[in-house]
Amino acid sequence: FIANRIGTYSGQARLNYALEHGYSVEEVDSLTGELIGNPKTASFRLFDLVGIDVPVHVTRNLYAAVPDDEEREMFKLPALLEDMVARGWLGNKSGVGFYKQERGAGGKEFWPLNIQTMTHEPPKKPRFELVGKARKIENLRDRLRFLMDNADMDRAGQFLRETTLRTLAYTARRIPEISDSIADVDNAMRWGFGQQLGPFQVWDALGVRKTADLMRERDIAVAPWVEKMLEQGNESFYQNDNGRVVGVYNPAAGAYMPLQRAHGVIVLDDLRAQGKELARNESASLLDLGDGVLCFEFHSKVNSLDPLIMEMGYKALELLKGDEWAGMVIGNQSSDFCAGANLGVVMMGVASGKHDQVSQFTKGMQQLFMQIRTSAKPVVAAPYGRVLGGGAEISLASARRVAAAETYIGLVELGVGIVPGWGGCKEFVRRQISPHMAAPGADALPYLQKAFETIAMAKVAESAEQGRELGFFDRDDQIVMNKERLIGAAKQAV
Numbered sequence: 001f002i003a004n005r006i007g008t009y010s011g012q013a014r015l016n017y018a019l020e021h022g023y024s025v026e027e028v029d030s031l032t033g034e035l036i037g038n039p040k041t042a043s044f045r046l047f048d049l050v051g052i053d054v055p056v057h058v059t060r061n062l063y064a065a066v067p068d069d070e071e072r073e074m075f076k077l078p079a080l081l082e083d084m085v086a087r088g089w090l091g092n093k094s095g096v097g098f099y100k101q102e103r104g105a106g107g108k109e110f111w112p113l114n115i116q117t118m119t120h121e122p123p124k125k126p127r128f129e130l131v132g133k134a135r136k137i138e139n140l141r142d143r144l145r146f147l148m149d150n151a152d153m154d155r156a157g158q159f160l161r162e163t164t165l166r167t168l169a170y171t172a173r174r175i176p177e178i179s180d181s182i183a184d185v186d187n188a189m190r191w192g193f194g195q196q197l198g199p200f201q202v203w204d205a206l207g208v209r210k211t212a213d214l215m216r217e218r219d220i221a222v223a224p225w226v227e228k229m230l231e232q233g234n235e236s237f238y239q240n241d242n243g244r245v246v247g248v249y250n251p252a253a254g255a256y257m258p259l260q261r262a263h264g265v266i267v268l269d270d271l272r273a274q275g276k277e278l279a280r281n282e283s284a285s286l287l288d289l290g291d292g293v294l295c296f297e298f299h300s301k302v303n304s305l306d307p308l309i310m311e312m313g314y315k316a317l318e319l320l321k322g323d324e325w326a327g328m329v330i331g332n333q334s335s336d337f338c339a340g341a342n343l344g345v346v347m348m349g350v351a352s353g354k355h356d357q358v359s360q361f362t363k364g365m366q367q368l369f370m371q372i373r374t375s376a377k378p379v380v381a382a383p384y385g386r387v388l389g390g391g392a393e394i395s396l397a398s399a400r401r402v403a404a405a406e407t408y409i410g411l412v413e414l415g416v417g418i419v420p421g422w423g424g425c426k427e428f429v430r431r432q433i434s435p436h437m438a439a440p441g442a443d444a445l446p447y448l449q450k451a452f453e454t455i456a457m458a459k460v461a462e463s464a465e466q467g468r469e470l471g472f473f474d475r476d477d478q479i480v481m482n483k484e485r486l487i488g489a490a491k492q493a494v
Helices: 002-021 025-031 044-050 053-065 079-087 129-134 140-149 155-173 182-193 199-206 208-217 224-231 268-273 307-320 343-351 355-373 390-397 424-436 445-456 464-470 483-493
Strands: 099-104 107-114 238-241 244-250 255-258 277-280 284-290 293-298 327-330 379-381 385-388 400-404 407-410 478-480
Touching: 002 025, 002 053, 002 079, 002 155, 002 182, 025 044, 025 107, 025 155, 044 053, 044 099, 053 079, 129 140, 129 155, 140 155, 140 199, 155 199, 155 208, 182 199, 182 244, 199 208, 199 238, 208 224, 244 268, 268 284, 268 293, 277 307, 284 307, 284 483, 293 307, 293 483, 307 327, 307 355, 327 483, 343 355, 355 390, 379 390, 379 483, 385 390, 390 407, 390 424, 400 407, 400 464, 400 483, 407 464, 424 445, 464 478, 478 483
Parallel strands: 293 327, 327 379, 379 400, 385 407, 400 478
Antiparallel strands: 099 107, 238 244, 244 255, 277 284, 284 293
């Protein structure tokens, strides 16, 4: 398995470096999660999530299975993991692992393991100067370059530089052993570990030649085919044409080959590069998906709903009235579909006394969602990842949903003291009760009670299938296993 081989190496490289240089569990997780385009489970939280015994077995098997690997010793288990398994500290499934849930002064807390004393201690929230500056950079590729270029600023940068260089070099040396395709390796790591960028995409972002120089300075072996590629004057693994990826380097052929997209896969950035973006502001865009289908895309921070998204939503509905449009998809391609309303904007409005603007925004969003609900042309939502609060409400307002299997959806507003007021309560109750009312003498109360409990307890589905059980998705709504096909499948549903 591509992802197992590279993912295990990466995990071991980070764990060993942390043990050798005195990094804490919290420090490593603050560096290896969303900061560098990985899920928030980062490193040690991921161990706890899957169960510490699982990577232990995988690593043991790999050590036995790769006797000729030049870095086989990297797959030798640290005594720390052996000790934790012996203690029964297996992570979430045993209640104790690299983290342990405790009741602190502020309520539920996750106490990290002190690797030196083998005791769990109150969280300390590590702070690094480099990380603080890097978090201000929205674009992931730019952020990664900043982290690497400024790695000498503090020990956070040193950790990321040293472990990243080793992982990238090792990945390149595994071609063609585990795959002869750069794109396949990147896809395996993105799909298998939920990374935003695969290793060769990361290397491209950092600069292939500059990164290879850093490897040589540390006596890290650079794959011969990478050296050949650079000697040919080729400076990247992927070819771009006006922002659109059109080719990928083929190590066996020593040349670039056209990048073949799987049938049904639509990449919004490719459409943008082709001039298919019809309108744009800082938070949202409208794109032409082809075949008369419009796409309403969010791209604000965590795709939170704000006045600019509202403005673009009304523009989308007005455009949709044209004869050239058959319907619309509400979708985007980020880490999460929508984290809900931008409460920061609302609170700033309240604090500054701009109550009329706050009222206009909340009422405007409610009316926008109702117009989506009653649109004469089909509107299909394509939710994935976190779909919370207003994100769940706009999904419920759509005529149909095509959801990624890994969708975490919920009306969470009551958790922060507000009510789902953009149609979420009404739509959720309707979906719970209406399917059962066709039966003579049906009692609506049990279904109403279920809806009330789901909203009042701010329940969040842990998958699209569980979301269907809770009532966020209908029987006819589609669930897609491969998130890359989500926009294409939603377009087809229109």
